[in-house]
Structure formats: structure tokens, C-alpha cells
Amino acid sequence: MKTNFFLILFLLLTAGSLLLFADKIMAQEVTSPTPTTGPDFGLGVATLINLSDKSGKDGDIVTFSNNGYKLADRAYDPQIYGIITDNPAVTLERKTTTDGTQRYVITTGKAYVRVSTQNGPIQAGDLIATSKVKGVGQKASQEGYVVGTALEGYENANQEAVEKILVSLNFAFQSSVTGLRTNLLDNFNLALSAPFLSPGTTLRYILAGLVVLISFGLGMGYFGRVTRSGVEALGRNPLAGRVIMISVIINSVLTLSTMAVGIVVAYLILTL
Numbered sequence: 105m106k107t108n109f110f111l112i113l114f115l116l117l118t119a120g121s122l123l124l125f126a127d128k129i130m131a132q133e134v135t136s137p138t139p140t141t142g143p144d145f146g147l148g149v150a151t152l153i154n155l156s157d158k159s160g161k162d163g164d165i166v167t168f169s170n171n172g173y174k175l176a177d178r179a180y181d182p183q184i185y186g187i188i189t190d191n192p193a194v195t196l197e198r199k200t201t202t203d204g205t206q207r208y209v210i211t212t213g214k215a216y217v218r219v220s221t222q223n224g225p226i227q228a229g230d231l232i233a234t235s236k237v238k239g240v241g242q243k244a245s246q247e248g249y250v251v252g253t254a255l256e257g258y259e260n261a262n263q264e265a266v267e268k269i270l271v272s273l274n275f276a277f278q279s280s281v282t283g284l285r286t287n288l289l290d291n292f293n294l295a296l297s298a299p300f301l302s303p304g305t306t307l308r309y310i311l312a313g314l315v316v317l318i319s320f321g322l323g324m325g326y327f328g329r330v331t332r333s334g335v336e337a338l339g340r341n342p343l344a345g346r347v348i349m350i351s352v353i354i355n356s357v358l359t360l361s362t363m364a365v366g367i368v369v370a371y372l373i374l375t376l
Contacts, residue, residue, distance in 0.1 A: 147193055147210075147213050147214035147215065147270075148192075148193070148194070148210040148211070148212050148213025148214060148215060148273070149192075149194045149195065149196070149210070149212070149213070150189055150192030150193075150194065150195040150197075150208040150209060150210050151186075151195070151197060151208070151209055151211065152195075152197040152199065152206050152207070152208060152209075153166070153173045153185075153186075153206070153207060153209050154172065154173065154205050154206060155173050155174070155175075155188075155205060155206075155207045156172065156173075156174075156205060157174060157175050158204045158205065159175075159238075160175055160188050160207060160239060161188065161218065161239065162188055162189060162190040162191070162216070162218075162268075163187060163188065163189075163215070163216050163217050163218035163239075163268045164176075164187070164188045164218055164238075164239030164240070165181075165184065165186075165187060165217065165218075165234050165239055165240070165241055165251060166184075166185045166186050166187065166188060166207075166209055166239075167181045167183040167184050167185055167234070168183045168185045169183065173185060173209075175238045175239040176234035176235075176238070176239060177234075177236060177237075177238045177239075178234065178236060179233060179234060179235050179236055179242070179248070180233050180234060180244070180246075180247075180248025180249050180250070181233075181234040181249060182248075182249040182277070184234065184249060184251060184275040185209065185211065185275075186209035186210055186211040186215075186273075187209060187210050187211075187215040187216075187217055187251075187271075187273065188207050188208070188209055188239075189208050189209070189210050189215060189216070190208070192208045192210070195208060210273065211273070211275075212273055213272075213273060214255070214270055214271065214272050214273065215270075215271060215273055216268040216269065216270055216271070217232060217241050217251060217252075217268065217269060217270075217271040218239060218240050218241065218266050218267070218268050219232060219240060219241040219242060219243075219254075219258055219266065219267065219268070219269055220235070220237060220240050220241075220242060220260075220263060220264065220265060220266050220267075221242075221243075221258065221259065221260050221261075221262075221263050221265070222235060222237065222242050222263045222264075223235070223242040223243045223244075223245055224243050224245065225243070225257070225258065225259040225260075226243045226254050226257055226258040226259070226269065227254070227257045228254055228255055228256055228257050229253060229254065230243050230244070230253070230254045231243070231244035231250045231252070231253060231254075231278055232244060232250060232251045232252055232253070232254050232271050233248060233249065233250045233251060234249075234251065237266075240266055241271075244278065247277075247278065248277065248278070249275065249276065249277050249278070250274070250275075250276065250277075250278045251271060251273065251274075251275065252271045252272045252273040252274040252275070253271065253272045253274065254269055254270075254271055255269070255270040255271060255272055256269040256270050257269070311370075311373050312370035312371075312373045313370070315366050315369050315370045315373065316366050316367060316370045318366065319362055319363050319365060319366020319367070319369070320363055320366065322362055323359040323360070323362040323363040323366075324359070326355070326358075326359055326362070327355065327356060327359040
């Protein structure tokens with residue numbers, strides 16, 4: 105009986121010690137500090153693409169062109185495809201080559217994107233667009249296609265410095281920024297490259313185009329009538345040639361002024 109008692113007591117003490125030891129281990133695991141540095145995992149399903157430019161870095165913006173995928177190198181690129189990630193959280197594909205041309209790209213969800221302050225400091229909630237710096241994003245300050253919404257801020261006095269911030273991806277045209285492009289030609293190029301515009305933006309482009317066409321039509325029509333009348337008058341009265349030529353020149357200036365007014369009005373429609 106005494107032997108059984110001491111055996112049971114020994115087993116109970118051993119079990120208690122093991123439980124106490126396990127609790128200490130668990131407590132150490134829970135309270136152990138997490139690393140402050142590490143890889144930036146892409147928070148989305150990554151797909152594989154063939155990217156010939158081997159200079160692409162984790163977080164670079166990729167666009168699609170007629171020659172295949174490439175790093176974005178123009179502002180507000182409408183052909184945005186995805187963000188390069190070297191550490192995809194989820195992927196269903198495996199690389200089949202080792203030459204560095206196959207890269208994982210995130211097209212939806214969240215991703216760490218390389219950005220700079222070339223267009224001003226970035227705050228959480230700002231829209232991020234492509235820039236002229238290859239693969240690097242910037243703060244969007246005018247209408248155009250964007251990468252998505254910044255979930256983190258970034259400030260740096262050195263506008264050439266590049267850092268990665270977390271961005272909620274939404275490759276789409278946005279007109280909810282501060283203003284349009286300052287160049288009229290850029291605005292029309294934007295309209296041609298943007299198949300899906302908001303109703304208000306579409307109406308502005310249509311009105312601006314109509315104003316330009318009408319002003320050019322009126323100007324050229326008026327100039328044609330004046331020129332024809334001048335030639336007929338010169339044939340009837342050759343001695344009045346000087347007066348007739350001055351009249352044609354004045355009317356030509358008025359025609360150019362009409363066209364210029366049309367362009368100015370179209371510009372105001374786009375920018376106001």
C-alpha cells in the first residue's frame with residue numbers, strides 16, 4: 105500500500121512539474137519579442153509573368169504593352185497590371201526558369217509598392233499613381249489611372265529616395281483628385297487612353313472637343329469666304345490690291361483669334 109501511495113504521489117508530482125514547465129515555455133513563446141524587420145510579404149494571390157527587365161525590384165509597378173510586360177515608366181499609366189513581389193503570401197504557380205525573367209506579381213488585394221515624394225509627401229488615404237521613374241509610384245494629384253490607395257504615409261525631403269509602403273490595389277481611372285492636367289494636349293491624350301470615364305468627366309471632354317471643332321470650323325469657313333471675296337475684288341479692281349491684301353490679313357488675324365478663343369474655352373471647360 106505504501107509503495108502504491110508513493111508511486112501515485114511521484115506520478116502526480118511529475119505531471120505537475122511537466123505542466124508547470126510547459127506553461128513557462130508557452131509564456132516565453134508568447135512574450136518573446138517579434139522581429140521589427142523582415143520581408144514585406146505581398147498580401148494577395150500572386151501570379152507569374154515573364155518580365156524581360158531584370159532590374160525590377162520587389163514593389164515595382166508593372167504595366168502591359170504591345171511588347172509584353174514592363175516596368176511602368178510614365179505618369180498615370182492606363183495599362184497598370186500589378187506589383188512585383190519577391191515574397192508572395194499565396195501563389196498557385198511555381199517558377200520554371202532560373203534566369204530571373206519570371207516574377208511574381210500581385211494584381212489584387214494589398215501590396216508593398218515602391219514610391220517616392222517627387223510629387224509631394226504621401227499620407228495614408230492618398231491615391232498612388234505611376235511616375236516617370238521606372239517602376240516607382242508617386243502621389244496622384246490630377247485625374248488619371250492610379251495604382252490604389254496608400255495605407256501608410258511616407259515623407260522624405262529627398263525626392264529621389266524610394267521606399268516601400270502598403271497600398272490597397274485598385275487599378276482604375278480616378279477623377280476625385282485636385283485637378284486635371286495643365287496641358288490641353290495631355291488632357292486629350294488622357295481621354296483617348298481612358299475607355300471608362302465618369303459621366304461628368306466624359307461630358308467635359310465632349311464639350312471641350314465640340315468647342316474646339318466649332319471654333320476651327322467657324323474660323324476656317326470665315327477665312328475661306330474672306331479669301332474668295334478678296335480674290336474676286338482684286339480681279340475686278342487691281343488698283344485696290346493693297347487695301348484688299350490688308351483686309352485679308354486683318355481677317356486672317358480674326359480667324360486665328362477665333363480659333364484661339366475656342367482652345368481657351370475648351371481648356372477652361374476641362375480645368376474649372
